[in-house]
Amino acid sequence: MAVIKRYLFLIISIIALGILFLINREMGLKALEVTGYSLKEMVLIIPPIFILLGLLDVWVPRETMTRFMGEGSGIKGIALAILLGSAAAGPLYGAFPVAAVFMKKGVKFSNVLIFLGAWSTTKIPMFLFEMASLGVRFAVTRLVIDIPGIILIGFILSKIVSKETVKEIYANAEKF
Amino acid sequence: MNIVLYIAAGSLLCISFFKDKEKTKQALKKAWKSFENILPQFLGVIVLVGIMMALFNPDFISRIIGKESGWWGVIISAVVGAVTLIPGFIAFPTAALLLEGGAGYTQIAAFVSTLMMVGIVTIPVEVKYFGKRLTLWRNVLAFIFSLLVAFIIGKVAEGIWL
Numbered sequence: 001m002a003v004i005k006r007y008l009f010l011i012i013s014i015i016a017l018g019i020l021f022l023i024n025r026e027m028g029l030k031a032l033e034v035t036g037y038s039l040k041e042m043v044l045i046i047p048p049i050f051i052l053l054g055l056l057d058v059w060v061p062r063e064t065m066t067r068f069m070g071e072g073s074g075i076k077g078i079a080l081a082i083l084l085g086s087a088a089a090g091p092l093y094g095a096f097p098v099a100a101v102f103m104k105k106g107v108k109f110s111n112v113l114i115f116l117g118a119w120s121t122t123k124i125p126m127f128l129f130e131m132a133s134l135g136v137r138f139a140v141t142r143l144v145i146d147i148p149g150i151i152l153i154g155f156i157l158s159k160i161v162s163k164e165t166v167k168e169i170y171a172n173a174e175k176f
Numbered sequence: 177m178n179i180v181l182y183i184a185a186g187s188l189l190c191i192s193f194f195k196d197k198e199k200t201k202q203a204l205k206k207a208w209k210s211f212e213n214i215l216p217q218f219l220g221v222i223v224l225v226g227i228m229m230a231l232f233n234p235d236f237i238s239r240i241i242g243k244e245s246g247w248w249g250v251i252i253s254a255v256v257g258a259v260t261l262i263p264g265f266i267a268f269p270t271a272a273l274l275l276e277g278g279a280g281y282t283q284i285a286a287f288v289s290t291l292m293m294v295g296i297v298t299i300p301v302e303v304k305y306f307g308k309r310l311t312l313w314r315n316v317l318a319f320i321f322s323l324l325v326a327f328i329i330g331k332v333a334e335g336i337w338l
Contacts, residue, residue, distance in 0.1 A: 009220035009300050017223055020230065027230040035226030041263065042218060044178055046211065048185035054207030055188050058199050089181055091261065093221060093298045096305040097210050113314070120318070121292040126264045133268035134275070134284070141332045142285065145325050153317050161310050169306055176210045176305070 045090040053101050065105035073108060078151060081111040085118025086127075095119035103173035109166050110158040117150025217301040224297045225261045232260050234270050241274065241283045250326055253283040257290030258319060261297050282330030289322035 004011070017035070021028030069077040088095065098119075099112050107115075122143060130139040158166070192200045241253040262270070271284050294315050295302065302311040331337040 007216045007220075010216055010223065013220045013223035013227070016227055020227055030233070031226040031230035033226075034229040035223050038222045038225050042222060045181070046218075048178075048181040050207040050211045051185040051189060051204070052181075053210060054203035054205070055185075055192055055200075057206050058203040059192065089178065091263070091298075092292075092295050093218065093301045096301055097214060100210070100305055116314070117293070117318075120295075121289070123264075126268075126292075129264055129268050130288070133272040134288070135333070138281065138285070138329060138333050141329050142289065142325060145328055149321050149325070153314070153321060156317060157310065157313055160313060165307065165309055169310065172307070173305070176213055 041091070045094060049090060049094050050097065053097055057101050057104065060105065062105050065102070065107055069102070069107040069111045071108050073111070077108060077111045078114055081107075081115040081154075082118045082122065082147065082150070085115040085120075086122045086124050088119045088123055089125060092116075092120050097176060100173040100176040103170050104176075109169075110154045113154035113157050114151055117146075117153055121146050121150065214301065214304065217304055221261075221298055221301055228260050228297055229262065232256060234273070237270070237287075238274050238277055238279070241279050241287065249280070249283050250286045250323065253279075254286040254290045254294075254319060254322055254326070257287040257292075257322070258294035258315075259296045260291060261295060262291060264292075267291055280330065281333035282326045285329035285333070286322055286326035289325045290319060293318035293322055 017028065017031055020031055067073070069080055073080075085095070088098075095116055099116055102112050102115065103109075127139060127143060130142070189200065189203075192203060237256055241249055241256065267288065271288055274287075275281070275284055296315070299311055299315070302314075306314070328337075
């Protein structure tokens with residue numbers, strides 16, 4: 001039963017894929033093709049991320065992370081969160097395990113959220129690509145609005161979520 | 177970018193191994209455990225992305241946000257961006273094509289911004305780490321923020337501001 005519950009979401013997705021196949025074979029094939037492609041992307045990108053995470057978890061002492069990005073780390077912590085998030089590669093779902101390790105190491109909640117924001121939208125490789133495709137004006141304007149935006153969202157989120165919820169989220173991170 | 181990641185992981189792993197075999201083993205164990213923990217969600221999301229991409233292919237996207245103007249088009253673009261998960265190197269050229277096809281900068285900015293910041297299909301993964309409340313709020317705020325970004329980019333890119 002536990003296994004079924006664990007894989008329930010996957011099972012539902014596969015059933016949905018099956019239904020799509022029945023309705024429209026061509027679309028089903030297309031979906032399968034994209035799934036294969038994303039699977040490849042995941043297989044390529046995920047191993048180094050998780051290995052780096054494991055190393056970070058084992059080697060970097062909690063005190064170090066707390067000093068740089070914990071309570072009282074101020075602007076330095078925010079800047080680091082943005083830099084680390086922007087230097088990242090891979091889709092947003094790759095950021096969540098990293099965020100979990102950050103929380104284990106005592107990184108301040110708003111900095112975890114800013115890191116997530118940076119990973120989602122100010123990634124450097126993506127920025128270069130965006131400039132090439134959509135123009136310098138478009139990409140630079142977006143970057144200039146996004147940096148204060150993700151900081152603001154980080155602060156708003158850490159304010160609207162209650163202290164208990166934050167504690168629960170940190171306790172939950174210990175499980176990963 | 178992948179190569180950089182592999183070189184970083186590989187060399188740090190080597191250094192770690194020379195310094196302390198036991199700790200390295202522990203690190204790899206932790207890496208595997210956290211991967212195994214989230215694997216079912218990852219796989220579910222990947223299948224869901226496949227379905228979404230089949231439904232929201234570039235043709236369909238260009239049809240709904242192509243020539244449309246005004247806030248309705250912007251909101252539809254934002255919603256399409258929020259529910260899809262397209263890798264950047266496909267999304268940006270697609271967005272460039274849509275612009276050539278007559279879509280407005282505001283719509284494209286809304287699409288690009290929600291595509292990157294809002295993740296409807298990745299919600300199951302996000303909830304596992306952050307719980308329902310925070311996931312909901314993060315996505316809602318990112319969506320609203322994207323509309324603001326779209327508005328500003330619309331003005332700047334079309335030369336009305338700056």
